[in-house]
Amino acid sequence: MARVFDDLELGYVKEVLTSGRLGWQTGGMVTRFEGAFARLVGSRFAIARNSAMTALAQAVAVSGAGTGFEVICDPIVHFGGLAALWFNAVPRFVDVRRDTYLLDPEAVRANITPLTKALVVTNLWGLCAELDELRRICDEHGLFMIEDCAHNMGSCWKGQHAGTYGDLGAFSFQQGKHLPTGDGGMLTTDREDLYSKIYGEWAFSGESPQFMTLNFRMNEVTAAVGLGQVQRVMGYVEQYTRNLHRLNEAIGGCAWLGQRHVPSDARQAGYVWACTWEGDRYGLSLDRFKQVCNEIGLKINSGFAQLNAPAYHFDIFKGSTAYGEPDCPVRCPFYIAKSGYRYHEGMCPVAEDIIPRFLRLGLVQVSDEEGSRRAAMLQEAIHRMER
Ligand SMILES: Cc1ncc(COP(=O)(O)O)c(C=O)c1O
Structure with a gap:
């Protein structure tokens, strides 16, 4: 919308x-x-x-x-x-x-x-x-x-x-x-x-x-x-949330795309749809999946941010360069x-594992028609991978 x-x-x-x-x-x-x-x-x-x-x-x-x-x-x-x-x-x-x-x-x-x-x-x-x-x-x-x-x-x-x-x-x-x-x-x-x-x-x-x-x-x-x-x-949010559900439905039953868990105590609002790539556990290639999405015309984002790693890999944290003087604060x-405190690899093992696995689609300003189209493309990509 x-x-x-x-x-x-x-x-x-x-x-x-x-x-x-x-x-x-x-x-x-x-x-x-x-x-x-x-x-x-x-x-x-x-x-x-x-x-x-x-x-x-x-x-x-x-x-x-x-x-x-x-x-x-x-x-x-x-x-x-x-x-x-x-x-x-x-x-x-x-x-x-x-x-x-x-x-x-x-x-x-x-x-x-x-x-x-x-x-x-x-x-x-x-x-x-x-x-x-x-x-x-x-x-x-x-x-x-x-x-x-x-x-x-x-x-x-x-x-x-x-x-x-x-x-x-x-x-x-x-x-x-x-x-x-x-x-x-x-x-x-x-x-x-x-x-x-x-x-x-x-x-x-x-x-x-x-x-x-x-x-x-x-x-x-x-x-x-x-x-x-x-x-x-709230009208915008309802729209984005409908598309969030469409995308979740599209990957329903697919073992190698990990659906984000929404606890029963939560009401999620559509903003960014995300799941995790679990295809490596099934002998599937993420590069191949991205290529298939690309062929179909689905622009899916993978990983997160430039570093594709937790925030503590940023120099400003890891290198303590915030104030120009090394090690401050x-x-x-x-x-x-x-x-x-030391920032180091392995500090947040779950975040380190899942960030490169993220597959994401933005939901802001996506119409119902476009949301349905993207959900259909996602389903098609899954079928092509499983064929
Ligand atoms: C989780 C989160 N917090 C804070 C911000 C900062 O928002 P702003 O651009 O209004 O400063 C952003 C911006 O993208 C964000 O995604």
């Missing part, structure tokens, strides 16, 4: 331009967008930001994690790790479950150290991790819980929307996400203290911000587009509390 931007968004944008007040202000368009977003996901507060990345970084900042502390993150995407590094905390990558590709609560427990301050859990590709269990772990150990919900409009765990289990949830409105404003993001929280603290970032005319941060506010024009899109987004000689 193509996104719709019409008189609704134009009307809100016109309101902003006519008012002549384009910057954030109490009671303005940003506040209206925040209110509508909070109602949609069921959080007490929403705080509009200029991207999910800045939202995540600010979440780490208010968590108290920083110099000398560790933040537990997942290894498939790197955003949580980057946010931790930005505030000089050490990202500690923890393994995922093989069937859901999501953070494994047992692995989280096993990696908590006296330096652990926060957890960033990514609800990857429209599916929530075991958020109640992760919440329990955070409560038991006094950890601040941050949910990366960049892929999660409409996805729930035990009937509760993504972004409502963490102390903070971070959503993305970048062009490729469910709710597009060009760029933008939203923090969600039930904690009034965090809402006030984050809006206390304001650093002007001698006021001291309440914590170390920069200004990451959203402007009124972006919020005007968001206020229109927030009324449409991971083994910085100036820190009193030294993490001593």
Whole structure:
């Protein structure tokens, strides 16, 4: 489904331009967008930001994690790790479950150290991790819980929307996400203290911000587009989710394509469809499968990101090059509390195994007709491999 931007968004944008007040202000368009977003996901507060990345970084900042502390993150995407590094905390990558590709609560427990301050859990590709269990772990150990919900409009765990289990949830409105404003993001929280603290970032005319941060506010024009899109987004999500189910059905019964497990407590929202290549266990060649897909006209993505490996293989983590000085912050000689943490091969064996096995198709902006066509092509590719 193509996104719709019409008189609704134009009307809100016109309101902003006519008012002549384009910057954030109490009671303005940003506040209206925040209110509508909070109602949609069921959080007490929403705080509009200029991207999910800045939202995540600010979440780490208010968590108290920083110099000398560790933040537990997942290894498939790197955003949580980057946010931790930005505030000089050490990202500690923890393994995922093989069937859901999501953070494994047992692995989280096993990696908590006296330096652990926060957890960033990514609800990857429209599916929530075991958020109640992760919440329990955070409560038991006094950890601040941050949910990366960049892929999660409409996805729930035990009937509760993504972004409502963490102390903070971070959503993305970048062009490729469910709710597009060009760029933008939203923090969600039930904690009034965090809402006030984050809006206390304001650093002007001698006021001291309440914590170390920069200004990451959203402007009124972006919020005007968001206020229109927030009324449409669940329609988009339904569309993408129908195609997700079509693709899952297409591989049903195929032993050598591993279907992603959706726990009964989860409601997955269509964002990216993914399965794992298990053909090597059946004497089949992945290159041959990709060639067959190509011949049929199905553009399937394999693996993930350029490295095709967990995020800790990025130089910025492995080489500790974030601040130009080698080893900062991971083994910085100036820190009193030294993490001593080392990024190494074999650290997250499940993530290392499954990332090169991923086969993925994007679902955003794919029509029902195109989704059905792709599902039929996927089935045809399976038949050709088995012929
Ligand atoms: C899981 C995840 N988190 C965070 C981000 C960052 O979002 P933004 O582009 O809004 O900063 C992305 C962007 O693709 C993402 O996929």
